Amino acid sequence: MAKKQKSFRPKARRPRGFRDRAGAEILAEQAMLRRITAVYASYGFAPLETPAFEYTDALGKFLPDVDRPNQGVFSLQDDDEQWMSLRYDLTAPLARHVAENYDGLPKPFRRYQVGTVWRNEKPGPGRFREFTQCDADTVGAPAPHADAEAIMMFADAIEAAGLSAEDVTIRVSSRKVMSGLLEAIGLDMGESGQSGTVLRAMDKYDRLGAEGVRLLLGEGRKDDSGDFTKGAGLSAGQSDAVLAFMEAASEDNAGALSAMRGVMGQSAIGAEGADELSAIAETLDALGYGARAKIDPSVVRGLDYYTGPVFEAEVTFPVTNEKGEEVVFGSVGSGGRYDDLVKRFKGTEVPAVGCSVGVSRLLTALAARGEAEAARGPVVVLALEAERMPVYHRMAADLRAQGIAAEVYLGGSGMRAQLKYADRRGASVVVIQGEDERAEGKVTVKDLDLGAKLSQTVESNEEWRAGQPAQVTVAEGEMVAAVKRALGR
RNA sequence: GCCGCCUUAGCUCAGUAGGUUAGAGCGCUUGAUUGUGGAUCAAGAGGUCCCCCGUUCGAACCGGGGAGGCGGUACCA
Numbered sequence: 001m002a003k004k005q006k007s008f009r010p011k012a013r014r015p016r017g018f019r020d021r022a023g024a025e026i027l028a029e030q031a032m033l034r035r036i037t038a039v040y041a042s043y044g045f046a047p048l049e050t051p052a053f054e055y056t057d058a059l060g061k062f063l064p065d066v067d068r069p070n071q072g073v074f075s076l077q078d079d080d081e082q083w084m085s086l087r088y089d090l091t092a093p094l095a096r097h098v099a100e101n102y103d104g105l106p107k108p109f110r111r112y113q114v115g116t117v118w119r120n121e122k123p124g125p126g127r128f129r130e131f132t133q134c135d136a137d138t139v140g141a142p143a144p145h146a147d148a149e150a151i152m153m154f155a156d157a158i159e160a161a162g163l164s165a166e167d168v169t170i171r172v173s174s175r176k177v178m179s180g181l182l183e184a185i186g187l188d189m190g191e192s193g194q195s196g197t198v199l200r201a202m203d204k205y206d207r208l209g210a211e212g213v214r215l216l217l218g219e220g221r222k223d224d225s226g227d228f229t230k231g232a233g234l235s236a237g238q239s240d241a242v243l244a245f246m247e248a249a250s251e252d253n254a255g256a257l258s259a260m261r262g263v264m265g266q267s268a269i270g271a272e273g274a275d276e277l278s279a280i281a282e283t284l285d286a287l288g289y290g291a292r293a294k295i296d297p298s299v300v301r302g303l304d305y306y307t308g309p310v311f312e313a314e315v316t317f318p319v320t321n322e323k324g325e326e327v328v329f330g331s332v333g334s335g336g337r338y339d340d341l342v343k344r345f346k347g348t349e350v351p352a353v354g355c356s357v358g359v360s361r362l363l364t365a366l367a368a369r370g371e372a373e374a375a376r377g378p379v380v381v382l383a384l385e386a387e388r389m390p391v392y393h394r395m396a397a398d399l400r401a402q403g404i405a406a407e408v409y410l411g412g413s414g415m416r417a418q419l420k421y422a423d424r425r426g427a428s429v430v431v432i433q434g435e436d437e438r439a440e441g442k443v444t445v446k447d448l449d450l451g452a453k454l455s456q457t458v459e460s461n462e463e464w465r466a467g468q469p470a471q472v473t474v475a476e477g478e479m480v481a482a483v484k485r486a487l488g489r
Numbered sequence: 490g491c492c493g494c495c496u497u498a499g500c501u502c503a504g505u506a507g508g509u510u511a512g513a514g515c516g517c518u519u520g521a522u523u524g525u526g527g528a529u530c531a532a533g534a535g536g537u538c539c540c541c542c543g544u545u546c547g548a549a550c551c552g553g554g555g556a557g558g559c560g561g562u563a564c565c566a
């Protein structure tokens with residue numbers, strides 16, 4: 001009773017792994033999405049939207065043998081007790097959509113989709129629990145040509161997003177050759193966790209190198225932080241085979257494939273995968289994508305719904321965080337073939353292949369290269385005399401009519417503060433009509449960019465005060481034209 | 490999940506063998522420079538020193554627990 005009762009104030013904070021975004025970042029993402037979807041559309045794909053929530057069973061995300069959704073998806077129970085989950089990718093909802101509308105859709109069905117997805121995982125550098133994906137998929141196309149097309153379109157999309165061909169490598173492999181490898185060393189793809197451990201170890205080849213992978217294939221490995229990862233427990237001979245397979249990657253796709261075939265021996269599934277990859281590589285080379293997209297057995301991809309070719313894109317330049325530290329930066333997009341996903345609903349096999357561009361990560365990568373464009377603000381019309389507000393609004397309206405973004409200053413501060421405001425908004429131009437101009441029926445148009453530039457050479461206070469070379473005073477009727485000149489239009 | 494590092498003003502960071510009013514730079518606000526952002530000068534605002542518990546006469550500083558951030562590692566269905 002002694003203490004003064006404090007009123008409750010919630011702490012203003014965001015949930016972990018989620019973030020606010022504003023201004024330039026949103027504009028950059030929108031621009032990137034426009035460029036990517038334009039590529040998809042040019043390949044003949046049509047847009048589709050699906051809801052953020054799906055029934056958990058439609059996503060296939062119930063924990064094994066338990067009546068609860070998997071960790072990793074955000075889930076809640078509807079008022080009828082049914083579990084719903086936020087989508088964690090755009091592929092599962094596509095499969096549901098296709099299965100639900102199967103008879104009415106043209107096959108192959110080609111759609112692209114932009115959407116937010118959610119993953120209940122630990123956030124990492126450039127990794128969040130809410131992010132945007134931009135996918136394109138072809139459903140009902142069994143031929144390896146569809147896979148080749150998906151890879152080429154994927155490459156085009158990333159290039160359109162702003163990463164040139166040299167900035168990115170696309171590594172291509174196939175679930176089938178991985179099965180072939182496992183078969184060759186006497187493991188069954190479906191059986192136990194061991195094959196999974198082997199695949200995950202392979203996935204780390206580019207990061208840990210041959211020695212690290214060998215440890216993970218065998219007893220296990222202790223990483224730099226001192227954490228121990230249990231290995232797959234393979235024999236030395238088995239590990240040798242896996243590593244030989246990994247080292248099959250080379251400049252030459254044909255060479256890589258023949259080396260992979262050598263390791264896989266008699267495996268039928270492996271041979272099938274290699275044949276498909278061979279066909280894909282042929283198309284990629286013929287169309288000029290060979291330098292960017294290479295056969296590389298170290299691509300694995302976690303998603304277990306892939307059934308055939310898989311691919312993923314990584315940036316080739318170093319990425320640093322805001323502290324300037326170089327950071328392990330994962331893929332900026334991926335894709336592959338998933339022939340069984342629609343089958344879950346329909347019973348019949350519906351082959352499908354697609355790609356997914358990680359827009360948020362691409363933006364992070366581009367930002368890390370310092371390529372964020374400074375966004376320009378609107379023209380700001382100063383409000384100097386309260387009774388003249390309608391006139392200021394008229395000026396702004398006249399500018400908008402010419403397609404120029406413009407706003408009237410609506411705060412309560414003086415001229416100095418208004419200019420400061422315009423400066424912070426990134427305005428290039430301000431329109432000023434104070435007492436003096438009004439008396440003469442004129443308007444002053446001030447070029448802030450030019451002024452800033454000129455100010456760099458100004459030395460003395462007098463010079464600073466004296467000249468305002470970056471502004472012109474014109475008749476009211478000339479205002480729009482003067483603004484256009486200042487904007488360089 | 491596991492391992493490591495970190496958490497002092499809006500930002501970047503100092504700081505003290507534990508001892509009354511916790512600092513700097515930048516930023517911000519206001520003013521000066523005959524109505525003007527960016528130069529210059531002056532003044533000012535702004536901090537539960539992440540949170541809780543403990544040790545102590547006394548803790549931002551020591552101990553324990555927790556949270557958050559960053560990085561690595563695992564997982565990523």
